[in-house]
Amino acid sequence: MAKITVVTGPPAAGKTTYIAEHKHDGDVVVDFDALAKALGQTAEHSVDGVPASLARTARDNVIDDLLKGVDTDSWIIQTWMNPSRSNAYEQAKAEIVTVDPGIDEVLRHAKDDGRDDATMDEIRRWYDHGGSLEKRKSGTQTKICKRFAVKADASAGEGKFTALVSAFGVKDSQGQIIEPGAFAESLKGFDEKTPLPIIWDHQWDDIWSHIGSAQASETDEGLQVEAQLDMDNPTAQQAYSLLSQGRVHEFSIGGFEDRSQIETDDDGTEHVKQFDLAEVSMTLKGANPDTRLIDVKHHESEHVDKEGRVLAAKHVEALKSTRASLAEDIKALDDVIDAVSPPGDSGKSKNLASEHSEAFLMRRRKALARIHLAALTGEEEK
Structure with missing residues (x-):
């Protein structure tokens, strides 16, 4: 429809x-x-x-x-x-x-x-x-997206992070202050069987932008989430890579406001007493002036490649093993080329055969390495 x-x-x-x-x-x-x-x-x-x-x-x-x-x-x-x-x-x-x-x-x-x-x-x-x-009129609900620069810690393990995604008592760029207890009612609807969705930039209607889930709770500071991204989802993999590198460190809450649950000061500042939380989004730009990134760590046994993928030490060793195996294939094919070339023929036919073989091997080596890397980084521990 x-x-x-x-x-x-x-x-x-x-x-x-x-x-x-x-x-x-x-x-x-x-x-x-x-x-x-x-x-x-x-x-x-x-x-x-x-x-x-x-x-x-x-x-x-x-x-x-x-x-x-x-x-x-x-x-x-x-x-x-x-x-x-x-x-x-x-x-x-x-x-x-x-x-x-x-x-x-x-x-x-x-x-x-x-x-x-x-x-x-x-x-x-x-x-x-x-x-x-x-x-x-009061009692009407409006969809609202509120963005914040947040405290986040990605040291818990692959695809996991902890973040403070909304700070209490801080006036945001929409002229509103979310008060303590504003999420209490909506949080009753989330549990281990029905976790809070983690979305990429509020794209509710894009299935691949649903990148993880979280358990949320109110602290003295604000709304805190313990999240696990779906690391078999390419969007989630990239989102976690950006978070780990510090290139994305801001979050946004999405949900609904009821005007009957908002009090307005004489200066126009609105105090949100209740926010119907629907999701938390990772995003590029936040709005709350009182939140900040505090830490992003990797385990000592992890490595980050040039494309930002996080690799465990055992995965790096496996790649080295694959490289050594491919080197043996190259040597074996070189021996075949030498064996089929006429004696003393160092001319065009041998060079052409060598060039074609090397090109083939280079393509094969890159393809195998990429396949192996994808399998290592995309497969969860069993």
């Missing part, structure tokens, strides 16, 4: 970028700005003029057709969630994703992007009304 994803958020929040990072080839994307440009609009992000008017009509017609049902996944950018559209999306079982880095970050991005004063006012109005043309 085709999936409809509605991406909402204030102007300049990064909705188009979010879709570009998550959509697949062939997906339908309904983007007002892109439609207006296709119809002749030259100004960036304009909502006035003939092209904009035509784009608005075209967008609404396309959305209506998508809600009736099509055979491909679709993405809809919807800055304002008016009541009629909200009801239609709910009936179509569309997923609603809110891209909301926080008003300060959005205003900064809009300024850097050269947006006009009208856009700045629209951003403030969006936050004043909670993204709806009428005040957002």
Whole structure:
């Protein structure tokens, strides 16, 4: 069944970028700005003029057709969630994703992007009304992704790591503070038989991006996970390699917020009392200013190759043994070449035969080594 994803958020929040990072080839994307440009609009992000008017009509017609049902996944950018559209999306079982880095970050991005004063006012109005043309009602759930630079320790063994993936009491770039106890209720739904999913960058609909599982608990500092990646999954292997090298050291939590469980200060800071946790993601960029990487270790018996793969010492010895065996094959073939060459023939035929044999052996040696390496690094201990 085709999936409809509605991406909402204030102007300049990064909705188009979010879709570009998550959509697949062939997906339908309904983007007002892109439609207006296709119809002749030259100004960036304009909502006035003939092209904009035509784009608005075209967008609404396309959305209506998508809600009736099509055979491909679709993405809809919807800055304002008016009541009629909200009801239609709910009936179509569309997923609603809110891209909301926080008003300060959005205003900064809009300024850097050269947006006009009208856009700045629209951003403030969006936050004043909670993204709806009428005040957002409590009790509604919105999908949220929160990213953090984290404390992580990968010294427990191959594919395992411990990480603090959310810090309590720290204001993030979305203007929210997660309070102690916010995960307590949702954690009741995870246990050894139903572990917490570990995902690569919130790609819920990509089966290969489901790279592991974890047991999670609340500590005094925040949400901590004990994770095990699926090391027979190539994506998980690469993710662990990046973590071990320190090239990836940030995580993100994905789940849902209930507006009735959020308290807002006079300065607009929101205190999240309950977060419905769905997954933890490894990612490249975090947002929490109070978390940090503390340690990534390898066992002394492990080696890291140039491509970042972690090899146990016994695997290295096995590769050396394979290399020695291949060397014996090379010598044996050289003896055959010498035996079949005419006496005194050091000319073109012998050189050609030698060159072909050496090329064949080189290909064979590389292929065998790669196969052996893949088997060693991909096979779990039994």
